[in-house]
Amino acid sequence: MQRVKLADVARAAGVHPGTASRALNPATRDQVSRATSKRVARAAERLGYVPNTFARGLRTARSYLVGMVVPDVTNPLFPPMVRGAEQVLSRAGYTLVLTDTDNDAGTERRQVEQLRARGTDGFIIATARWEDRLLDEVAEARVPTVLVNRNTSGGRLPYVGGDERAGIKLAVDHLVGLGHRRIAYLAGPQDTSTGRERAAAFRQAVAGHTLPTWRTQVRPCAAYTEAAGAAAAVRLLASAAEFTAVLAGNDLIALGALDAFSRAGIHCPDRVSVVGFNDLPMVDRLTPPLSTVRLPLHEMGTLAARILLDEIDAAGPTDGGGSAMQPAQPQRVAQSLLGVELAVRGTTAAPARS
């Protein structure tokens, strides 16, 4: 891959390759006299020496590669996290490999295995399902891993996310403050932690305000998509249940619901208020602009990366076999919930007087 190798640098500096190696490596630099160290560094610079990653990796069993797994890069939720993670990792000398699973468990498994074969030092995973075989295996194998955005039921892997419960509470409080009492919830898929957490938080917030409840108040959508949101809203309308506001599991569901309402001639926010979740780009430019909960996506990425780096340092060189040296690891690990905000915009207003 490149011409000049460590031996060339060593020769140019008049030392042996071993010494040159120590001089160039920050961790071992202090085993070498300042003078030689300087001489070697200068020679390396002059010759344009670039270490061979393969040789180093073969020797050290460290790749300085981190894999990040997202369900779909074209979903604007993920790029800010990716960016945050990349900034932290590249500053620490790591290279981020991004893979897109296309929301498919088989693809995901293949990607993760391919990356493991590359000796990837750790993973940041944004695709967790609530029950997730692959992640159980990864946890079992002690591969340094951090979950971001979505958690698993086990809680055995470190997790970084937004404070879903606080977000939902903010939204419900806002609607109640406007005078709403009958609020329906269009939940996200229940095989994701976000779908479950938000639904649970909704029930809790409703109970906290002693708002009316009814059997079909919480309707899970099959997916976080506009189509699923529209379908759920249509069913909600057909149920003839009364409601003056709808809280949606995410913005896409909210958008679908808004479409359905508009097609049914139900105007927002005059006849119905709608709140989303995620604050996707552009939803502030719609008519009316969407009220929604904002997550600190970039910060989720940076924090996940930082936690992963700690984990990697703690674990030492990769040895996929799982070093049996450590005693049983703690059952629960760091679960970081970052603060969220409510963006109050045009889709929420006081309920119509009936």
Add this chain to the structure above:
Amino acid sequence: MQRVKLADVARAAGVHPGTASRALNPATRDQVSRATSKRVARAAERLGYVPNTFARGLRTARSYLVGMVVPDVTNPLFPPMVRGAEQVLSRAGYTLVLTDTDNDAGTERRQVEQLRARGTDGFIIATARWEDRLLDEVAEARVPTVLVNRNTSGGRLPYVGGDERAGIKLAVDHLVGLGHRRIAYLAGPQDTSTGRERAAAFRQAVAGHTLPTWRTQVRPCAAYTEAAGAAAAVRLLASAAEFTAVLAGNDLIALGALDAFSRAGIHCPDRVSVVGFNDLPMVDRLTPPLSTVRLPLHEMGTLAARILLDEIDAAGPTDGGGSAMQPAQPQRVAQSLLGVELAVRGTTAAPARS
């Protein structure tokens, strides 16, 4: 990184490691009897053998790594290209490393050099500037590289993009068809090929229709952003030039212009028509929905990846030094322009009768 190595497989199959290697490698499999080959394959399967990428890379000087460089992952223009490229590459056994340069030349250089040190087999680059030192060097070094979306002035590297000229012509024809004659152009930055090509195409289309021209008809924006678009639109308004339609260098510029017009009390599409470029997600949901030119982003990614794979195959094992074996390479290489479409929506209408 993993436990079972080639020697283990060889032992299990009762052959020499060399033979096992030949049996497992599709390219050398025919040097081995079908029986042994089968035996080795079965042993590998049974033991869960995964080749060590470092050892192989060290030996073969091939990383099966491809770097993709984008200015900003959070810009929705790029994820579809990334996805397209990843699909093609991972199917071919390559791993895609995505890096985000944050629109900064220094960051870009660092990232590319880091990836080169990793023995990256090739690059897909979406950040090209019209005059680009780094890319000149990359071309010089004969590192397999494909440009996507943005081209350089030299045309020395293969390029895949949308047919900008056709897109602009489509837009101008549409406006003229509605009855517009005085059309202003808010150009993108002139240090990108897209900014230059589209501006040139605009001038050509205007000339083709023998439309009126004036000195300040084409106004370059400093960046592809809403802010720059708004600023340019404000200046356009201040110039007191007459116009009934505005064509924008991209959607973000169009959105900024729409804001500026709306703040100035100039209603779209009644008083001014606006056409964007790129068809970003959600622009079809704005009020009014944006008329714009759609690029085949996903296909641009897949085609770029395919061309890159051909290049890599042609180049043979990486040796960044540039093999002097080949005679002078052709000055011009494949420049692929993919078809574009015009999405006619709500921001364009017949001009007001004055």
Add this chain to the structure above:
DNA sequence: TTGAAAGCGCTAACAA
């Protein structure tokens, strides 16, 4: 068709 052996470039354990 298979085995033997060398070596890719680096780091780390040991010796001086």
Add this chain to the structure above:
DNA sequence: TTGTTAGCGCTTTCAA
């Protein structure tokens, strides 16, 4: 503090 040496796991030339 520096030199010496061995070896990470694989592919590939050469010999049988």
